[in-house]
Amino acid sequence: MKNKYRILKIVITVIILGFLLSFSLKKFSGQKITDDKISVKMNEKTPVYFIDEKDIREIVKKENPSGKVGDLNIPALEKKINNLPAVDSANVYLNLNGKLNLDIKQRVPVFRLNKNGKDFYVDEKGIEFPISKTYSHPCMLVTGNVKKDEYQKLAELVDKIDKDDFSKKYFIGISKDKNGDYNLLTSEGNYKVEIGDLDNIDFKVKGFKTFVEKYLVFQEPQKYNMISVKYQNQIVTTLNPHFKENDSILKVGHKELAKTSAPIAIKKQETAVSPKKAETKKNSTSVSKPKETKNQNTTTKPKETKKTEEKPKKKAKVKIE
Template identity: 60%
Template sequence: MKNKWRILKILVTVILFGFLLSFSLKRFNNARMENVSINMNQGKTPVYFIDEKDIKDLVKQYNPTKKIGDVKIPELETKINENPFVDSANVFMNLNGNLNIDIKQRVPVFRLSKKGKDFYVDEKGVEFPISKNFSYPCMLVMGDVEASEYQELGRLIEKIDKDDFCKKYFIGIKKEKGGYNLLTSDGHFKVELGDLENIDFKVQGFKTFVEKYLVYQNPQKYKKVSVKYNNQIVTTLNPYFKDNDSMLRNAPKIEIVKTEEKPVQLLAATPVKTEATPEPKKEAKKADVKKESTKPKTTEKKSPPKKSTEKKKETSSKPSSDKKKKAKVIVE
């Protein structure tokens, strides 16, 4: 009998508890939703792509009656996650009947201009559009960058942002002919990186170039500084810089004159020796021939070798001028 009474008591308590629970749940579901709390989880760099008003409008769509029991929490959560500016979202209801929404927005690493379209790329390599309400200051990247390079390119930009030296010099990245170039703020030159391998070593090479050479020169002197080669820095001069213009034009001329003067002197010296030796013979002939009066004939015979020497000089000078013209084209 005692066991029966115990079982009966348990059954009665369970029924009463179930009745009270159903009654409280029904009352709770029919209650009006008092508050909607939206928490935008911000990191070190705050972003404002999403407005709280937009999220509240979504809540109204999924709860038109404003009752707690009519809120479709799973559907609302998936809808918020479909927003391209949202990295992750969590929607839940507390015991007080308040709806809580935690949202983490995407943070751009760089802005990519590709095939006439502009969009952001986050640290995960996900593309998302540019917002009309908010513009995030980040590195601008131009060129046909492949999606597989997004994360590696993001790591390069992260290193630039953390380094005060790089952050001062580099303002953009451009991909040209399969290689990357860093655009600088000081001067009109660009830094050629090549591929994205050994980035630390390449950036360190540019630092040494700036500290040892560029500090004492005008940055506009250079058009390009290449650090893509191993243990080597190659610079290209700016042809529109005034000092470079004189240097590019005068330096090759000096080298060409030095190499061309020697053969010209040799060609001019050989006929002089032949003319110097027969001079005594000419005087003797003149003494003997005075009686015969054949002076015009001797002059006619002597004139052709002089013309030949002049032709030799002319022919020797012509190739030098032609060579000078070719060298100018190569230098330019």
């Protein structure tokens, strides 16, 4: 009898608890999720504003028009928010008091890429996402035909530039030319720094820093058109032809090239004149003979020698000019 009484007692207790639980669940599912019961948290370290709390609340209302807890599909709502281009991750859950919590982490752009006439952002994971119409995030601008497998290395380069005070002061953009070489655009002057590929970035930036500290600080920034550090253990500079001080340097260079080409033409003229000199020598010997005879030939032959002497002089003057 005692055992039967205990079993009956346990069954009655379970039925009562089940009734109370079903009643509480009905009461809980019937609760409405008001605005004060929705908590939205943005967990990114760098503040970005591609989406705000108002946008998330509107999504919650669209996914749950009745506003009741029982009608809310949490997995579907979480998937909807994760599918937003600017969202990196989202976690949605309910408390026992009926409060809806949404922990959202937005994507933080590392650089803005202009590729084939289109602009979009790229985060630290190398994921593309579109530009917002209402918010523009300040970040490095990159132009050119950058491949997706280069996004990761390019993001690392931009991160190094942002963390280094010297690089952050000088470099304001990155471009990729038709040859596939990367160039760092500078804030001072109109020159660019050619780095080639994205390997050995620390070494290349260090080389440019050394060039700036030991040489460029004593020069005008507008003097150069390009400074190349892509070659190992050397820096190659290209002068800006529109800079006034470079005009005299370039003119001297052109004159030196002209001087080196002039002696070649003179040597050719000397070789052309030398056989005629031999003919004049022969004529001089022939002139000595008529002096003994004293004929009229003595007067005609010197005239011929004079004509032959005058003609090569005129030709030589024309060629030299």
